[in-house]
Amino acid sequence: VSSRLRWIIVVVAVFTSAALAAEDQPFRSGVERVRVDVLASHKGEPIVGLTGADFELFDNGVSRPVEVINSGQTVGVVVLVDVSYSALAFGSQERIPALVEAVLAAAAPRDRVALLSFGRGVRMIVPPTRDLAMVSEAARHLATLPVRRTEATALWDAVFYGAAIAREAGGRPLVAVITDGGDNASWLTPRQPSGAAWTKRAKARTIDALQGGGVAVDVIVRPLAGHTSEGLADDTYGDLLSGEIARTVGGEVHSAGSKSLKQDLAARFAALRAGYVLAFSTADSQRDGKWHPLQVRLRSRAGTVQARSGYFASTARGVR
Amino acid sequence: VNRLFSRPAGKILQSAPVRSLRIVPILVLTLCSAHLHPAASRQLGDAAFGEILSAYQAGRSAEAVAAFARWSPEKVESDATLSSGKPMPPWVRASVALLHLEAGLANDTFGTDAANSRVLVGTLADVEVHARRSTTIVNELAREAVRTGDQRLLAFCRLWHITASTSARLFQAPIADDPVFVLLEGRSHEFWMGPEICCGGLIEFNLLTDTDLVTRSHGKFSAQEARSAQASFRKALKLDPLLAEANLRLGHVLYLMDDRSGAEAQWQVAVRSAANRQDTFTSYLAHLFLARLYEDLGRNGAAKESYRRALTSLHEGQAATAGLARLLIETGEPEAGWSLLEHQVGSPRATAAVVDPWYSYSPIQGAWARDERLRQLRELVTQ
Numbered sequence A: 001v002s003s004r005l006r007w008i009i010v011v012v013a014v015f016t017s018a019a020l021a022a023e024d025q026p027f028r029s030g031v032e033r034v035r036v037d038v039l040a041s042h043k044g045e046p047i048v049g050l051t052g053a054d055f056e057l058f059d060n061g062v063s064r065p066v067e068v069i070n071s072g073q074t075v076g077v078v079v080l081v082d083v084s085y086s087a088l089a090f091g092s093q094e095r096i097p098a099l100v101e102a103v104l105a106a107a108a109p110r111d112r113v114a115l116l117s118f119g120r121g122v123r124m125i126v127p128p129t130r131d132l133a134m135v136s137e138a139a140r141h142l143a144t145l146p147v148r149r150t151e152a153t154a155l156w157d158a159v160f161y162g163a164a165i166a167r168e169a170g171g172r173p174l175v176a177v178i179t180d181g182g183d184n185a186s187w188l189t190p191r192q193p194s195g196a197a198w199t200k201r202a203k204a205r206t207i208d209a210l211q212g213g214g215v216a217v218d219v220i221v222r223p224l225a226g227h228t229s230e231g232l233a234d235d236t237y238g239d240l241l242s243g244e245i246a247r248t249v250g251g252e253v254h255s256a257g258s259k260s261l262k263q264d265l266a267a268r269f270a271a272l273r274a275g276y277v278l279a280f281s282t283a284d285s286q287r288d289g290k291w292h293p294l295q296v297r298l299r300s301r302a303g304t305v306q307a308r309s310g311y312f313a314s315t316a317r318g319v320r
Numbered sequence B: 001v002n003r004l005f006s007r008p009a010g011k012i013l014q015s016a017p018v019r020s021l022r023i024v025p026i027l028v029l030t031l032c033s034a035h036l037h038p039a040a041s042r043q044l045g046d047a048a049f050g051e052i053l054s055a056y057q058a059g060r061s062a063e064a065v066a067a068f069a070r071w072s073p074e075k076v077e078s079d080a081t082l083s084s085g086k087p088m089p090p091w092v093r094a095s096v097a098l099l100h101l102e103a104g105l106a107n108d109t110f111g112t113d114a115a116n117s118r119v120l121v122g123t124l125a126d127v128e129v130h131a132r133r134s135t136t137i138v139n140e141l142a143r144e145a146v147r148t149g150d151q152r153l154l155a156f157c158r159l160w161h162i163t164a165s166t167s168a169r170l171f172q173a174p175i176a177d178d179p180v181f182v183l184l185e186g187r188s189h190e191f192w193m194g195p196e197i198c199c200g201g202l203i204e205f206n207l208l209t210d211t212d213l214v215t216r217s218h219g220k221f222s223a224q225e226a227r228s229a230q231a232s233f234r235k236a237l238k239l240d241p242l243l244a245e246a247n248l249r250l251g252h253v254l255y256l257m258d259d260r261s262g263a264e265a266q267w268q269v270a271v272r273s274a275a276n277r278q279d280t281f282t283s284y285l286a287h288l289f290l291a292r293l294y295e296d297l298g299r300n301g302a303a304k305e306s307y308r309r310a311l312t313s314l315h316e317g318q319a320a321t322a323g324l325a326r327l328l329i330e331t332g333e334p335e336a337g338w339s340l341l342e343h344q345v346g347s348p349r350a351t352a353a354v355v356d357p358w359y360s361y362s363p364i365q366g367a368w369a370r371d372e373r374l375r376q377l378r379e380l381v382t383q
Helices: A002-024 A093-106 A132-142 A155-168 A197-212 A242-248 A261-274 B002-006 B009-013 B020-036 B049-057 B061-069 B073-078 B090-106 B129-148 B151-163 B179-193 B200-208 B223-239 B244-256 B260-276 B280-296 B300-313 B318-330 B334-346 B370-381
Strands: A033-042 A055-059 A062-064 A067-070 A075-082 A112-119 A121-129 A172-179 A216-221 A253-255 A276-281 A291-298 A304-307 A310-312 B213-216 B219-222
Touching: A033 A055, A033 A197, A033 A291, A055 A276, A075 A093, A075 A121, A075 A132, A075 A155, A075 A261, A093 A112, A093 A132, A093 A172, A093 A216, A093 A261, A112 A132, A112 A155, A121 A132, A121 A155, A121 B334, A155 A172, A155 A197, A155 A216, A155 B318, A155 B334, A172 A261, A197 B318, A216 A261, A253 A261, A291 A304, B049 B061, B049 B090, B061 B090, B073 B129, B090 B129, B090 B151, B090 B370, B129 B151, B151 B179, B151 B370, B179 B219, B179 B223, B179 B244, B213 B223, B219 B223, B223 B244, B244 B260, B244 B280, B260 B280, B280 B300, B280 B318, B300 B318, B318 B334
Parallel strands: A075 A112, A075 A172, A172 A216, A216 A253
Antiparallel strands: A033 A276, A033 A304, A055 A062, A055 A291, A067 A276, A112 A121, A291 A310, B213 B219
């Protein structure tokens, strides 16, 4: 019974995540490929060992050949810790080890975990390893770093680097960002006033690239002193919400203060292990900026597939 | 050091690359000096300022800075030695100014205001004691250097001001018509013209009260600050046509004002001038900015080439690596892009503490290669 319950939790977690992503923030297409996270099950149990040939995918009613670019089983995790001034100041620095521990607690023995820090640039602290004790020790060291006013936050750049390391870590790649959410230094998406078209395009390009890489990005938000994670949406940092990255690449946002953080992360990891990442290519003519409904089902075998209901096509034509 | 001063004074602005091997002889000299100095075995603890300064000048800089940094602002303010007003030789005063700078940086308070606000906008009178005292000293030294024609002292003052960059305070040139100080004034205006650079929240707040805003494709900007920045950079270039960073920053302002051809021309000049002066900071950023411009224009081949040239200037450049990787992923070379990123942070050399110049472009982000600059300043005052 408990096994069945765990599986239900996993299904609900993935389905909810996908649905929220589709509603809150349109799933953008990659310039070259569209990524779709799916769960395949039969009578409540996950189906393992599927290949692209086992899936049928319809993009706007048109059948598209798919490939499985990742099939879970293990998770390659990059824990990306914000060590910028705002993230370390105001007494929040000592919370870093506990938050890293929460991620490590969700990792299975076969998962590989890397620890990176970022502020003005990204630093590899611990390369991908199964030695979680080493990661814990390094996280404790991060809590003792000197706080520097000039340590700005290149969040988007750091996520991009984290994604590259997660891809190399093996298994289903996940970047878990521990941050207070504000970016003020990235090259990929320079700080701009809300709504500037140039900024939107820069962000869309970065998200497209992240999606093309098949990397999930979760954010564990450590609000600034005096803020709740929800309150960040209304503060002066506006569009620099950490959650923006996660939602637009199908990730999840967790509150560092949540009492269920460990359980939430455990369910998240379980969902990543049980799922598949499918990818299909789009032609230039399909990049119309419109909503494309998706249907995914199993070919020639019993079972059901849970996937997001569609995506917004990119308008980036001829970039390739 | 001799090589440093064999150049025209304006060239001191060049951003010296981090040359770790050069540190070795300095370390050896420092250790020998500390060993031979009669006060080497004494702990500075609650030492008087004179003793701290002696230790600093003798090469025991880390110990001296740590001791001085422990002083409370009130003690620094009231210390008779520091406030006596007795005439001191210029290079002793330069040592005092540098010691103040290092102590303020060690405490991470340098450039804040006396009320400990994190980002200072007010005047020098409001600044915390280390910044106020040392800025006053260095500005006096700059005027003295002009009066006496002491180019070495003037070079110290320029480098000191560049290294002391930590806040959004408007820079006020201590002397007129000096290319480096005019450039630093322009950099202040560039910072305040709009939110493209770090600390956008602060600038957006400032823009709320600005009645002379212009809207460009990158957002809203203060027209007055943009004009002032351009005027300063052009003036700096008139004073020193080879001041590559002025071309770089003028190009950046023009780019934000949607003058792409003007920006491209300035950055190309910056590339050439920076190459002549081995100015890594400017060379890297000029290529980086050109890459972004070419991306905007859809000239992906040229953009990739510019990113690669930026990385030739500075292999550790994380911004250029990220930009090139994204472009590779977008243009059908995803594995090359991801591999580039992975190599940049995963390789052993990535552990070196080299900050990408883009992350130090704004004055509030601190000087690029600050440790190297401090080392150069220490060399100057211990000559």
